[in-house]
Amino acid sequence: MSEEKEPLNFLEQIIEEDIKKGMDPQRLRFRFPPEPNGYLHIGHTKAIGISFGLGEKYNAPVNLRFDDTNPAKEEQEYVDAIKKDIAWLGYTWENELYSSNYFQQLYDWAVLMIKNGKAYIDSQTSEEMREQKGTPTQVGSNSPYRNRTVDENLDLFTRMKVGEFDEGTHVLRAKIDMEDPNMLMRDPLMYRILKKSHHRTGNDWCIYPMYDWTHGESDYIEQISHSLCSLEFKPHRKLYNWFRDEVYTYAKEDYPAIPNQTEFARLNLSYTIMSKRKLLQLVEEGVVNGWDDPRMPTISGLRRRGYTPEAIRKFIKTVGVAKRENVIDVSLLEFCVREDLNKKANRVMAVMNPVKLVITNYPKGKEEFFEAGNNPEDKNSGNHQVPFSSELFIEREDFKEEASGKFFRLTLGSEVRLKNGYIIKGESVVKDGDGTTSEIRCTYDLDSLSGSGTEASTRKVKGTLHWVSIKHAIKAEVRVYDRLFNDEAPDSHKDKTFMDFVNPNSLKVTEAFLEPSLASAKPGDSFQFQRLGYFNVDNDSTPEYLVFNKTVGLRDSWAKKKPIQNNQKQRNPQQEKQRPPIEAIKQLGKKYTNLPAEKQARVRATIQELAKDVKYEDLEPLFGTAAKKAGTRIATMITLGVLLANGLENTQEVLDFINTASEDKNELLVEEAKALLQ
């Protein structure tokens, strides 16, 4: 048994180390803590995959905990949607929990903190408190209420709880350190007064706990071992630990285990946005038709679009986990669906942009039925029947009167196979008034029927077309989607918002003609429309009129060749230019000696160009470059040459540098140095 050792990601490494250090693997426990204020999106899928994936790997329980501490934003609708999405992805949670379950416990602990002098009531306005808080680069100052007595604090807190005060008049704050470089430690809020009804606790509470206080202690109560979250929570860790360590002193008998937070980089997808707030805006402003619009990166949108849980899980597995910011190319997601659907989806024929094809030597009125394989990837998938007649639709793009040899489709005088049917030959065209082709006339080869076993049936022809018999075809709506945004990173621009990049053509609705076997398709069913892509039946479908969504197209190496490609690299030159020129020069220099002569000349010119903006002070430190780093010294020398030419005076340091270099064993360096000596 050769156990392929899959490399562990950094989270797994941490867990393995904890186990090695003596932690009981039975104590492993994870959680996924969404706030029910929006729908889950593909980004959450990563967090879900990580925590639930770890649960599966280590056979440990994973709680689904709704972080519902803000009654103003949270709703039952979102709770239901989130549960549905996670279940659909194929994960099972150990317990369905709510932070609001712990409101009483949290309150009791807060009282203990007050009694221990670790928390106090502040009665200033939020503006006043914000000013005292300082800035990231400036320390804060203490609140005038910071030294209230325990009794006074207790009294006020109790009255806050029973609703004696208005919103915004008092808050409970932890007493930590207003000068801590980490702003979260500057006496963070623990409770605020909110006279709102909560989706679970109704009107029981007038005060609600804040995230930091609630989240960490919920982990603690649930005895979570590893609390995983995204990078932006890194600064919260210090506070997480502070609260945790304080509460531990009150509760270690009941809750002996201490959770630890670890952060990972969240998922970003090119051409999409990943903020619940912004997605909500798209919904509310009607840019899309709801959270489950197939253009949305939400799980419900992807599901409706025809993505499968398997594809999404594969995707998440493939992108991996680390701590650096990343942007994943949508093409990877698309690859994952295609890979999955290729194995599962039955092949059928549909014509989206039809043109009439008449087979002139096929008996008018005759019909036959061809056998069509359901899925060549799956031998057990069986066949279905497709009706044929003398009048068909084919795709308009599949015909050209004449074309180069690289065009593998129908032209006048050339032969082509009708998928699962006969070989036909283009004979003539009929055009309407404005010159567009209204009908193509062709002849067929009777002996060439697919699968008939005749010699003619195995003839090789240039290409194969999909088609549909006009008489038998059923009509259906097909919704074709393009990316929702035209920009790779729609929400990363200074002077524009993501709304400025909304693609006005992200949805195209057309009517297509389908082979009749599709009449019995049910919402959710996925098919491959031969040569076109993967499509699934939308919930808007009725038995009388089907509606399809295009999930994703087939890989198309023909389409790629047609347009003159100019979406080449376009690396962000902006970023390159922002680097100080001396940095760019150093980097170029490092590789200089390995370059072929031709490239060297180009790099040399680049260095000279960059050198124009280099100051002597920036260059001088490089004179001390180690002898073995010839490349860097050459680059330094080239740069120096430019500075000298522009009037730099020859100092002793400059002369020493040049002289030493002129005696080096690297010829290129010597050459550059000697050039400067003359």
Place this chain on the structure above:
RNA sequence: UGGCCCAUGGUGUAACUGGCAACACGUCUGUUUUUGGUAUAGAAGAGUCUAGGUUCGAGCCCUAGUGGGCCAACCA
């Protein structure tokens, strides 16, 4: 003016406790094919941001620089 995090082919992730950079997607070829799909064979593409240091040896360790990200909601 502060603190914390990050830096490996175009993208993402690897490289076990230092030992001549691998995998996937993407790109490009060839073969097969009744889907210009799939499959299959192969290629190009980074010498690991820069400099200094430790070491026989560094992508991995140390220091500094550079670049990027995060941190001032009674949001989570």
